[in-house]
Amino acid sequence: MSVIGAGHRSIPAPSRHTVLRFPEYLCELVPDSPGVRRFSAIYIDNQDPKKFRREAEGILLPIELRSLGDLRQHLSARSAADFEQGRTVELDGWILSQTEADSLTLATLYRMG
Amino acid sequence: MFANLSDLGETKQISCDLCIVGGGAAGITIAREMIGSPLSVCLVESAEEYHQPTQDLYQATQQSRKRSRSLETGVHYGATAHLSRIRHFGGTTNHWGGYCIPLTPHDLAKKDWMPDSGWPIEWEELNAFYPRAQAICGAGPFVYDERLWDTTSRKSYAFDPDYIVNRFFQFSPPIRFGDKYGDDLKSAANINVLFDANAVKIGLQSNTKSADHIAVRSLKGKTAHIRARHYIIACGGMENARLLLDSNDVTSDGVGNSRGLVGRYFMDHLYDTIGALLVSERPQKILDQYAETVPDKPSHPLAGKEPTMFQPIFSASEAAQNRNKAGGVIVMLRGEWARPDEGIDAVYQAIHDQNREVTGEYGDHLLDILFNLDTSLTEMKSYMQGKHPDHMPVLFAIAEQAPNRDSRITLSDQRDALGRPRAHIDWQLSETDLRTFAQMPRLLAREFGRLGIGRVHVSPWLDEDAIYLYRKDFSRVLEPGRHHSGTTRMASDPAKGVVNAECRLFDVENISIAGSSVFPTIGYANPTLTIVALALRLAEHLKKQLA
Numbered sequence: 196m197s198v199i200g201a202g203h204r205s206i207p208a209p210s211r212h213t214v215l216r217f218p219e220y221l222c223e224l225v226p227d228s229p230g231v232r233r234f235s236a237i238y239i240d241n242q243d244p245k246k247f248r249r250e251a252e253g254i255l256l257p258i259e260l261r262s263l264g265d266l267r268q269h270l271s272a273r274s275a276a277d278f279e280q281g282r283t284v285e286l287d288g289w290i291l292s293q294t295e296a297d298s299l300t301l302a303t304l305y306r307m308g
Numbered sequence: 309m310f311a312n313l314s315d316l317g318e319t320k321q322i323s324c325d326l327c328i329v330g331g332g333a334a335g336i337t338i339a340r341e342m343i344g345s346p347l348s349v350c351l352v353e354s355a356e357e358y359h360q361p362t363q364d365l366y367q368a369t370q371q372s373r374k375r376s377r378s379l380e381t382g383v384h385y386g387a388t389a390h391l392s393r394i395r396h397f398g399g400t401t402n403h404w405g406g407y408c409i410p411l412t413p414h415d416l417a418k419k420d421w422m423p424d425s426g427w428p429i430e431w432e433e434l435n436a437f438y439p440r441a442q443a444i445c446g447a448g449p450f451v452y453d454e455r456l457w458d459t460t461s462r463k464s465y466a467f468d469p470d471y472i473v474n475r476f477f478q479f480s481p482p483i484r485f486g487d488k489y490g491d492d493l494k495s496a497a498n499i500n501v502l503f504d505a506n507a508v509k510i511g512l513q514s515n516t517k518s519a520d521h522i523a524v525r526s527l528k529g530k531t532a533h534i535r536a537r538h539y540i541i542a543c544g545g546m547e548n549a550r551l552l553l554d555s556n557d558v559t560s561d562g563v564g565n566s567r568g569l570v571g572r573y574f575m576d577h578l579y580d581t582i583g584a585l586l587v588s589e590r591p592q593k594i595l596d597q598y599a600e601t602v603p604d605k606p607s608h609p610l611a612g613k614e615p616t617m618f619q620p621i622f623s624a625s626e627a628a629q630n631r632n633k634a635g636g637v638i639v640m641l642r643g644e645w646a647r648p649d650e651g652i653d654a655v656y657q658a659i660h661d662q663n664r665e666v667t668g669e670y671g672d673h674l675l676d677i678l679f680n681l682d683t684s685l686t687e688m689k690s691y692m693q694g695k696h697p698d699h700m701p702v703l704f705a706i707a708e709q710a711p712n713r714d715s716r717i718t719l720s721d722q723r724d725a726l727g728r729p730r731a732h733i734d735w736q737l738s739e740t741d742l743r744t745f746a747q748m749p750r751l752l753a754r755e756f757g758r759l760g761i762g763r764v765h766v767s768p769w770l771d772e773d774a775i776y777l778y779r780k781d782f783s784r785v786l787e788p789g790r791h792h793s794g795t796t797r798m799a800s801d802p803a804k805g806v807v808n809a810e811c812r813l814f815d816v817e818n819i820s821i822a823g824s825s826v827f828p829t830i831g832y833a834n835p836t837l838t839i840v841a842l843a844l845r846l847a848e849h850l851k852k853q854l855a
Binding site: 271275277278279283285288289292 | 468583749750753754755756757758759760763764765766767768771
């Protein structure tokens with residue numbers, strides 16, 4: 196399954212602080228669990244993990260990230276917009292926003308190093 | 309007056325202006341409309357009260373097909389044919405659930421992507437009779453829109469009307485038409501109700517253009533002929549076709565069947581679970597919001613002196629149906645499997661406890677729940693194996709079946725106690741019906757997701773990857789609504805229907821059909837309200853014609 200919409204990030208670019216803290220916050224938000232790993236495996240399918248990671252970060256990184264709450268709010272807003280614009284994926288019967296699927300999978304990739 | 313055929317002595321012939329065959333919602337409604345008119349009316353009905361040997365006349369056979377191993381869970385339609393409809397005075401209103409909802413203009417419209425759709429009458433013509441039908445059915449004010457929210461303290465969600473719209477059921481107590489309106493007919497000077505009189509044959513005149521009589525017979529063998537200027541067949545969606553097809557001694561294909569359409573286009577509503585909802589707040593909140601309720605604002609003009617129960621439901625918008633080339637479908641939430649002390653409800657509670665100050669808004673914590681799906685994976689596994697979850701509201705759908713020429717009622721090789729061929733059911737569905745169901749979890753997922761209400765899990769039988777398994781015969785997994793319809797469909801062109809826009813047979817000038825068998829399409833609405841509205845319309849027409 197591909198990450199649709201990659202490369203459509205608007206400028207300005209995220210701050211250095213945001214880029215550094217984003218993986219930490221995302222891993223804190225997304226639990227390390229068999230369910231998340233299962234969803235991630237289905238979603239990434241046989242794509243190149245590096246390419247997926249690069250494209251997903253391009254989509255998900257907020258401009259400014261001060262706290263975990265910021266990230267939760269950012270992803271919630273993005274999810275709502277995904278649903279409105281039809282950017283959904285079906286994983287194991289669940290209809291999720293692309294943002295949710297990207298987040299689950301990206302967190303799993305971060306943990307894998 | 310009420311009488312029994314067996315009490316009529318040597319009488320072999322009864323004459324009247326109008327003979328109505330069948331004392332259900334349609335037949336009783338038409339007979340009541342004739343009270344006080346100059347017309348003499350004879351309504352024939354099998355039994356006054358429930359009588360098992362009479363009820364058994366409704367047993368039917370079903371077309372057998374090779375089954376796929378994955379589709380063993382479906383209903384055996386023929387096995388329930390004698391249970392789903394009731395053969396005594398009052399007809400199937402003797403066990404209906406009281407669900408009232410009108411058809412919409414979209415339901416009656418011709419859709420290019422739905423072959424054989426389109427009613428030959430405008431919706432306004434039907435709508436003119438709905439308010440009276442509503443009163444006869446014993447429901448509240450004829451209002452089925454968002455104004456009903458205002459009679460309660462509940463609030464609607466702000467759905468995008470291009471995707472999901474709220475519709476509403478109103479509930480009759482429910483009215484049992486025989487009990488409620490029997491005395492009206494009994495005391496009417498121009499109405500005779502004849503029980504123990506099973507219509508067994510329509511006798512045509514030799515020119516085949518008009519009916520000469522209806523032959524009736526009791527289970528004990530007493531027979532008589534009813535001769536009338538006009539006849540109304542109002543026996544129900546299966547029996548109307550059966551009686552026409554079995555009246556084949558003058559015309560070999562039966563009465564009204566010169567085009568071979570009687571019994572075809574047999575439709576029913578389709579019931580099934582289409583998924584479950586993982587809610588961002590406690591599930592009970594949305595369950596309460598979309599549960600059956602009565603107005604709790606007694607001063608509201610729509611509440612009435614005796615508030616009528618109603619229930620909000622989710623429906624696929626007309627625009628969505630058009631985009632998806634699919635029929636109408638509604639969804640009710642069911643929470644009967646919810647167990648508040650277990651499963652993911654514990655997660656809801658924990659989040660609620662930790663974030664007490666902000667739990668009033670939808671969606672704030674959805675990600676927490678979503679990212680903790682592990683909590684429910686054991687249940688999800690069970691669910692995917694066909695078991696219901698015990699912690700998520702279930703999305704239960706009622707869908708329209710599209711007209712299908714190959715879905716039909718014919719005559720069986722087996723015979724009933726009166727020597728008549730039983731009805732033989734060959735219920736067939738189509739790709740359109742599958743699309744009708746499949747659209748709904750996706751539409752709900754979009755809107756529930758956009759509004760932060762929750763996330764949808766699609767039932768395995770509608771999952772994108774599994775759907776191919778069901779393409780050939782997915783009727784096996786569905787529960788029919790037992791709203792038998794379409795077998796004497798209404799049309800403007802004799803080549804496309806059995807009755808004309810006035811519900812009169814194209815082939816026979818003095819026989820009309822009443823009931824859901826004339827519906828060219830059925831929408832998702834329970835049929836009783838529309839059956840009664842069409843009966844009122846037919847009565848008005850015949851009063852003028854026969855005057």
